[in-house]
Amino acid sequence: MRQCLIYDTPEADAKLIGLEYIISENLFLTLPDEEKPLWHSHLYEVKSGVLFMPRVPGPIERQDLEKVCKTYGKTIHFWQIDKGDNLPLGLPQLMMTLTRDGQLDDELAR
Structure with missing residues (x-):
């Protein structure tokens, strides 16, 4: 399992x-059915270019992201900075990601 800090x-x-917990597909498949919807595949994030590794040289990034394609993540956000708060307020939230084309409003992407 990997643990990624999100800034x-x-x-x-x-x-x-x-924070995002990242597990292998094999481990994901062993999760109870009620737990699986709380996790998301990284395949689309990587293939679409949404997921990237800042300041990591291209060849190393590609090699690592190929491994990430075959993983699942569970992401918890505890600071919703878009609200403008100066510190993390409220309850942490489970966050999801894009998993296929058509999920993002084109206007939001601009």
Whole structure:
């Protein structure tokens, strides 16, 4: 299992806003059925270019992302920075991601 810290920017003063647990497809398949909907595949994120690794050289990034394609993630955000709060307020939230074309409104992507 991998554990990824999620920051709001790649800058030195970035805010830690979440955490993602990443597991193999084999482990995902052993999860109870009621748990599986809380996880998302990384295949679309990688293939669409949504998921990337800032400041990692291209060949290393591609090699690692090929491994990530075959994994599943469970992401918890504890700071919704888009609300403008100066600190993490409220309950942490389970977050999902895009898993296929057509899920993102084209206007939001611009």
